[in-house]
Amino acid sequence: MYFCLLLTLVTKGRYRVFAIIAVFGVGAIAVLRGDVGTDTWMYELMIRDIRYMYNWYDKEPGFVVLAWGLTQITKSDEIAVRLISVLITIALLFYIKNADYDELLILLAYIIPSHFYTYSMNVLRIGVASLFILFSLQMFRRGKELKSWLILCASVFFHLSTIISILFIFAARRSWKKKIKFDCIRSIFYCSCY
Secondary structure (H helix, E strand, O other): OHHHHHHHHHHOOOHHHHHHHHHHHHHHHHHOOOOOHHHHHHHHHHHHHHHOOOOOOOOOHHHHHHHHHHHHHHOOHHHHHHHHHHHHHHHHHHHHHHOOHHHHHHHHHHHHHHHHHHHOOOOHHHHHHHHHHHHHHHHHHOOOHHHHHHHHHHHHHOOOOHHHHHHHHHHHHOOOOHHHHHHHHHHHHHHHHO
């Protein structure tokens, strides 16, 4: 991943290729993993419960629909978990397709090394929700306000913690006085820490 970042900085024109290589590499590891760690096993149990409609009422509805749909197609909890990793990888490739240089630089320097592997393996719900946030921010940068807010609000259906992100983005986009804006963003940050 860091090698792809270095190549991106050196070549300045072929950066998208290196981002795709990094996502394919880490995505392949996430999809082809074995039964590693407790999170994979817990997601397989969670998806089994969703498939049989045993214990799904305390889960985010978007994730329930996604997991249930994948288990109806595959009839396997293990394959459904791996397919969520595939979907995360494919979605990130679509993000790369529309990303500008700054977005790709942040993706290669920070998001892929620190979050993509765990978000596509261990914390799948926040991984999917984070992709909605990434797409939303990309839409904001393109000036598509309504679409951005809709995509951002959809992230809550995959992980409730993204409400903090929505509040933060709302506060950051408001045209308040500088001190009030800083106080609001700081308050949201403090609340999210507790």
